[in-house]
Amino acid sequence: MRRRLALLLLAVFTVSGSFSRALAGQTPPAGARLRRGTIEGRYFEGPIQGPWEWSKGVKVVSTDLTMTCERLKLWPTKDGRDWERIEASGSIAIQGRYVAADNTEWKVVGKAEAASYDSKTGQGVLKGSVDFQATNLSTKMVVSVAADKLTYDGKTRQFRFERGDGPVRVEWEEPQRQDEGTGSATQPPSGGSGKEQ
């Protein structure tokens, strides 16, 4: 197994290569995956119209997505049929599995200190010691990112990684590939050209 490492000396990094196409462009918007599921915790409180707050061992289970955290706050819509916003904090761990349009399956794992998702803007954010990893279940290619902030824009379907005064760290692995030099941060190799068995 060979590992490629790209250490980007950029404070802000927007993924725009095949990585973003694979992870974002071919997967359904995050909001669509959160439309049905359960949220549970040992303590719940809030006005019936919302916002609602859970604490103590919170777990969110949705279609293809599981998240655990210490606290979670949810704003339902006024008609009570849907939700507008979710905010989570404390030891956030996210695990998801996505099937792309070309039937490629990805396993995504993330850790952070805070998270939010706005249904209107379609924007999801992970903040604080963000550790993000995506594995292509077919090729076994693994992409890992360490940053201070991860933003997923549901409209542009792009991931954006930021790190205040340090570099965003991106690593990817292609287990069946003979290494041919350093990887490009914005054009990481995947699923095609140059890929060796």
Add this chain to the structure above:
Amino acid sequence: MRRLALRMNTAGLCLALLAAWGCGRRGVETQRREEPPSASSVGGMEMGGSVIRVADPAGQWRFEARSEQVEAEDLGGPYRLQPADCRYQEKDRPPVLMQAATAKVDRVVQRVVLEGTVRISYGGWMLEAERAEYDLKQGKVVATGQAKLSYGGDQQGRPQSSGSDKGEQ
């Protein structure tokens, strides 16, 4: 204060109501809720069949609890329902439906305590917990035990709440 224990079931409820309220007296106005509870006054509560009703004097909300079995320490409550099937209706909002093994309805503090397999549904949401307190005045819920909220039931396995009757009064 005289302590009266009532144990009502569907068959005996009519007799109990007649004895307490007098023959032919019906439909006590809910606006008299401000009166202190006593054995002779059930102001603010209307009991018909096995139904207990509490309403906001300002007309912003109303609450209704049904049960086959009701216990009361006093005619003015608090009332213990077992099991309980409740409905909270706020103006221009979807109804809040509550079910539990037991419910304690306290009209003085306007609070309902639900215990045992609690299910509260609102719009497309369903909250399940071991225990929940519902503040009728503020419309606020505190649930403990493993409080589990299910959502998105309109797509598959719709929660028991009837979101279609939004604003029903």
